[in-house]
Amino acid sequence: MPTTTQHTQRILITLRRLGTGGIEQSTLTLANAMAAEGHEVHVLVLKGQPERLPDPDVTVHCRDLEKQQRRSVIGMSWHVLSRLILKPLLPGSGFVWQGLRCSQAFEAFVTESEAQYGHFDLILIRGQGAFELLWKFRDPRAWRIAEAVTGRFHGRLASWLTRCLYQRHKVLCVSHGVQVELHGYLQKNGAHVDDSRVIHNAIPLQRLKQLAMQPRRPEIQGPYIVHVGRLVPVKNQTLLLHAYAKARQWGLSLPLVIIGDGSQRRALQTLTDQLGIDNTVHFLGELENPYPWMADAEAFVLSSRFEGLGLVLIEALALGTQCVATVAPGGIQEVLVDEQRRLLATPDVDSLAAKLCEAVDTPVTVRPEWAERFSTPHIVKAFIDLIPSSQSR
Structure with missing residues (x-):
């Protein structure tokens, strides 16, 4: 039975896969805890079918944006161009070209979902795979959750690729250690984020x-x-x-x-x-x-x-x-x-x-x-506090 809260928030959590790893476990724990406190939680899986499901109060969506893009003539042409020409010409840049169109498709998914369910108050994007697919998506409600410093690029394109992945995004780090490492890496590559904070993973x-x-x-x-x-x-x-x-x-x-x-x-x-x-x-x-x-x-x-x-x-x-x-x-x-x-x-x-x-x-x-210190009520509150009071419904 959900716990009554003063304000119910609508939250979208996005990750590449919903398997059995640590990121997936932390995602399910957070989604279940938010739903238990009365919030409306949606989980979007970008690849394959979930190997584990959250509690029934959490709505799960499966949308393979990569495959979806290849179904159109324009999308398939772009896929072939980026894979055979742009990616080999600019090593390490594959996610850039793929993410351009996938980010557009994700934005369309958000618009479509909001027409059906209502406005999302908070959008969380979790894990390296989701970061890369949605690197172009920018929204004041969106935060990337970093478990580690993902996307360590090398060579002549390192600074550009790092800026693509992180520049002008807001990042939540799961520990102060990750935050320190992230800031050092970004500084080295001439990149910066709009905001970074620390919210630990929760345990039930x-x-x-x-x-x-x-x-x-x-x-x-x-x-x-x-x-x-x-x-x-x-x-x-x-x-x-x-x-x-x-x-x-x-x-x-x-x-x-x-x-x-x-x-x-x-x-x-x-x-x-x-x-x-x-x-x-x-x-x-x-x-x-x-x-x-x-x-x-x-x-x-x-x-x-x-x-x-x-x-x-x-x-x-x-x-x-x-x-x-x-x-x-x-x-x-x-x-x-x-x-x-x-x-x-x-x-x-x-x-x-x-x-x-x-x-x-x-x-x-x-x-x-x-x-x-890591119990679900403490961590859920930290996430809900990210939503500006002026934005709350």
Whole structure:
């Protein structure tokens, strides 16, 4: 049942795909939370069909703007011209030519939707793919949400391409770390945005706690350390395994449970054999509900080279689990505050191994307010506050 609010706002959230990744999860959490507070929320998916759906109160639209543009003679001619001539002539510029027409089509979608549903008070565009497709779309109600500094261009066209993607747009960063990195990149390329602010991603605290109460499958006896994440290079599980092997040499007895899948899984399993830790490292693959594992763990560990915010750390804290993590660009140090900071490691084997041992020997007592800062009511309010009072219906 939606919560009654003083002013109901109509919000459009746009992203390229609605799959199972972190951006998609954050989008669904935000859309569901806004709808639960009584706002009218629309989600536009620009590619394919959603793999997961939001709550029934959220309206989902699927509009493949790229494919739509190729259905007309003019659109197909433009596609062929840009693909065969302009893109090779100006390397890296493919999104510019594609985005010119897709931005027009998106503007038409907004006009068409407003004729049916009414005026949108806030338009959010999320993720690299959507940024590129809609780079030409400008509207005072529109904000881009940046999880990282997307569109790092190189070569003689770098400044022009950067300006195309960011110039005169308003950008919301998911952490102060991302905001600092973005401003540095824009300054280097002679570009600027009209406005940039920080709004963190939200977590549904009560929903997480309910999911965490379900039984763990498969069952592993005794205490353990857990890691959850895609098995890809940026998550740097190679460092984690080397550090865990070193911690075992120093007396750590707890097994390591790894939840997730990805391109590095086979290589990581081979590495556990080489390090002689294959009997104490358990690869469980991707689980629909990893939260019982996170809630019951002695510690959660993250070894990423970059985290826009570190949503999985917030989830672990929300479930009362202390976190060990490596210092990295992004938002990790905004999430792990106060006493949790003593379990931050430098990104090397010995430091991470030492922090794993420290977490077991002298654990941190997790405080509820560390996760409550990221609860959905706080984050929804921050988004609604973006709407000027003079614009509210």
